[in-house]
Amino acid sequence: MTTTSGAATDGAHEGRIEGESLEFARGLIRIDSVNTGVTETTGNGEARAARFVAERLAEVGYEPEWFKPVPGRASIVARLRGTDPAAGALVVHAHLDVVPVDGQAWTHPPFGAETHDGILYGRGAVDMKGFAGTMLAVARALAREGRAPRRDLVFAFFADEEAGGRYGSRWIVAERPEVFAGATEALGEVGGFSLPLREGRRAYLVATGEKGSVSIDLVARGRAGHGSRPTPDNAVVALARAVTAVADHPFPIVRTPALDRFIGVLAREFGAGPVGDEALDGFLERLGPPGRLISAAARTTVSPTVLEGGVKRNVIPAEARAQLDIRTVPGHERTIAAELRAIVGNGIEVVERGSIPAIESPMEGELIELLQAAITGEDADGIIVPFQMPANTDNKALALLGIRGHGFTPLRLPNDFDAFGQFHAADEHVPVESLRFGGRVLWRVLRGS
Structure with a gap:
């Protein structure tokens, strides 16, 4: 040029x-x-x-x-x-x-x-x-x-x-x-x-790094029927329980090198001692919104984002589905599907749609x-x-x-x-x-x- x-x-x-x-x-x-x-x-x-x-x-x-x-x-x-x-x-x-x-x-x-x-x-x-x-x-x-x-x-x-x-x-x-x-x-x-x-x-x-991302669907199946006659295997009810179980699951903090460096620098600046896992979220809260971003990056997160099931109010559907937006700490993208199967239990299908590995x-x-x-x-x-x-x-x-x-x-x-x-x-x-x-x-x- x-x-x-x-x-x-x-x-x-x-x-x-x-x-x-x-x-x-x-x-x-x-x-x-x-x-x-x-x-x-x-x-x-x-x-x-x-x-x-x-x-x-x-x-x-x-x-x-x-x-x-x-x-x-x-x-x-x-x-x-x-x-x-x-x-x-x-x-x-x-x-x-x-x-x-x-x-x-x-x-x-x-x-x-x-x-x-x-x-x-x-x-x-x-x-x-x-x-x-x-x-x-x-x-x-x-x-x-x-x-x-x-x-x-x-x-x-x-x-x-x-x-x-x-x-x-x-x-x-x-x-x-x-x-x-x-x-x-x-x-x-x-x-x-x-x-x-x-x-x-x-x-x-x-x-200096980005979490991995995994797309997974939870699928519940049951017997279709009329809404006036509740069934014990209602797919919507089963899916709701599975989604709640996933949302309530406490994924542990993973101390990556980037997280340890971040916490170490801020602890010195604030005059704080070592920050253990049990105190991490409270320590990050003092940073306001950026602290919540770091907290999300410190562990695998699973967010149910789309629920699908049923076509009419008085029809019990045979299938219900939830789409999950999953962001994994490095390496967890290979094992998260098996972990979700253990969390939701039998009767819920865990369907993997694709993944992108973390980078560091x-x-x-x-x-x-x-x-x-x-x-x-x-x-x-x-x-x-x-x-x-x-x-x-x-x-x-x-x-x-x-x-x-x-x-x-x-x-x-x-x-x-x-x-x-x-x-x-x-x-x-x-x-x-x-x-x-x-x-x-x-x-x-x-x-x-």
Whole structure:
């Protein structure tokens, strides 16, 4: 690619990054790229968002590559060549799709990208068009500067993350893996959000692992009949008992390396002694909403999400089914089905629908040191703290190629701001100053790569 002179000062670059981060985030939010999970009803919003990205990358000399597995669904990937071919490339990624807004009580237009009192509102403000805009701004700044980084940087803007990446990251990994040739590490969601520790001291979370996910159905069968004549083997009753048994089952805490590091750092910051399993949930409660996220990541969780059974009020059905959303600690995805069979007992069929294994990445090394240095450059007392994500991101698809993913989309936030609570919520929003901070940090990270 062709680059321009690097004579501009760091301050000028950072100022332009701050302005473009907000401009591009707002531009992307205004594009309705809702992913319904069904291609026929999703529309072409992702393709329009991809065009927005591609045009702005091309303006500064990139040659963005398009990936269109089906009409309306598109991803964009562009590479900035580094000076050291032997250094593993770094993938920086965001997704361009968002979840639906139907049935939610928004007080600001979800695709209006309005700003009020220093706050940007709109679907994707946090998840994750805000970071996509920041990525785009920093990629352009690197091209304008004209100074190549040490390692290749691969900027990926994916479709379909909100529905598992079938037409986004997973499609590219399966069909065009050469796009990520030489890549060894990745930065994407979810992490980088600040967490208050004590006066003037913040932790910035970095996801160094993601729990596995397993899809399982519970199926109860019985004798069909008229609703006026109760049967002893009513499938709905049997299913209800099974679902209750699963919901009441206490899955134990599993002390992964990421959890132990997280608890150790916070215990030192709070002046607390060792935190045992029995005291862990209480200890995490003092962190507020982020603490509940860490608590969920510390054990396998099972959430019944869909119940199916019966077609008419006065007909006892022969079958009833429950869909379970299961998030497993590393390794548990191989044994959870057998454990559920023991919990629900005889008479309930446990049907496995698929699984994605957990991933774990290093908590130490050059990249972590670089993230810490970038945070310190903008927040002198800020510290990087690893944690395990309880959900899936595009890092799981990249892991199939051996790329070690980290969740880091930096935002310095007000102490009472619940970043994780913004995901998929009505009136999703983010402070404008937090976006500016994120742009400065990402600039430091990628310029130092």
